[in-house]
Amino acid sequence: DAKTTQPTSMDCAEGRAANLPCNHSTISGNEYVYWYRQIHSQGPQYIIHGLKNNETNEMASLIITEDRKSSTLILPHATLRDTAVYYCIVRVEWEDTGNQFYFGTGTSLTVIP
Amino acid sequence: NAGVTQTPKFRVLKTGQSMTLLCAQDMNHEYMYWYRQDPGMGLRLIHYSVGEGTTAKGEVPDGYNVSRLKKQNFLLGLESAAPSQTSVYFCASSWMPSGRENEQFFGPGTRLTVL
Numbered sequence: 001d002a003k004t005t006q007p008t009s010m011d012c013a014e015g016r017a018a019n020l021p022c023n024h025s026t027i028s029g030n031e032y033v034y035w036y037r038q039i040h041s042q043g044p045q046y047i048i049h050g051l052k053n054n055e056t057n058e059m060a061s062l063i064i065t066e067d068r069k070s071s072t073l074i075l076p077h078a079t080l081r082d083t084a085v086y087y088c089i090v091r092v093e094w095e096d097t098g099n100q101f102y103f104g105t106g107t108s109l110t111v112i113p
Numbered sequence: 114n115a116g117v118t119q120t121p122k123f124r125v126l127k128t129g130q131s132m133t134l135l136c137a138q139d140m141n142h143e144y145m146y147w148y149r150q151d152p153g154m155g156l157r158l159i160h161y162s163v164g165e166g167t168t169a170k171g172e173v174p175d176g177y178n179v180s181r182l183k184k185q186n187f188l189l190g191l192e193s194a195a196p197s198q199t200s201v202y203f204c205a206s207s208w209m210p211s212g213r214e215n216e217q218f219f220g221p222g223t224r225l226t227v228l
């Protein structure tokens with residue numbers, strides 16, 4: 001069963017905020033939400049992650065609902081270079097100190113001039 | 114720093130052939146991972162390693178073997194390739210299991226086609 005669900009595709013006008021939603025209704029209390037993006041089939045690149053609180057860095061903001069069942073990645077001023085596939089990921093901890101990323105199917109974001 | 118590198122970038126195999134994909138990282142990371150990505154899907158974990166000399170199965174391990182003889186290298190082997198193993202393979206590494214340090218750094222990928 002998929003741990004995250006995302007819309008298949010979205011468009012955003014250049015310079016506007018891009019809001020990418022993700023549902024993770026079965027997430028457990030100690031499981032983090034990560035966002036990565038993949039440009040032109042290159043290796044995925046880290047964007048941001050969070051557990052309970054909202055997070056912001058130089059690239060984006062992450063808004064996590066209070067019940068943690070969904071989150072939104074916000075790119076505040078989208079540029080053409082932000083056109084990519086964005087993956088919402090749940091990080092599951094194993095008992096033996098390992099962990100695993102469960103990738104969603106991704107949202108293909110197209111930034112339109 | 115080169116980061117995470119993968120060899121080769123492209124490969125075409127015939128069914129039943131074997132090959133080894135090499136992943137190397139120069140960041141002194143403890144954790145290394147092998148993923149596969151099929152069209153229209155996210156990445157799925159094949160095998161991972163939490164340190165030199167250790168390996169473990171991920172989500173889709175069947176048909177693959179791995180070895181971590183040196184900390185900086187993680188090898189993925191296909192003993193008898195099948196068309197279902199046609200995919201793009203990504204290697205990743207990370208430092209620690211929690212916090213920002215768990216950011217996984219990905220290689221550029223290996224595109225494998227099995228005929």
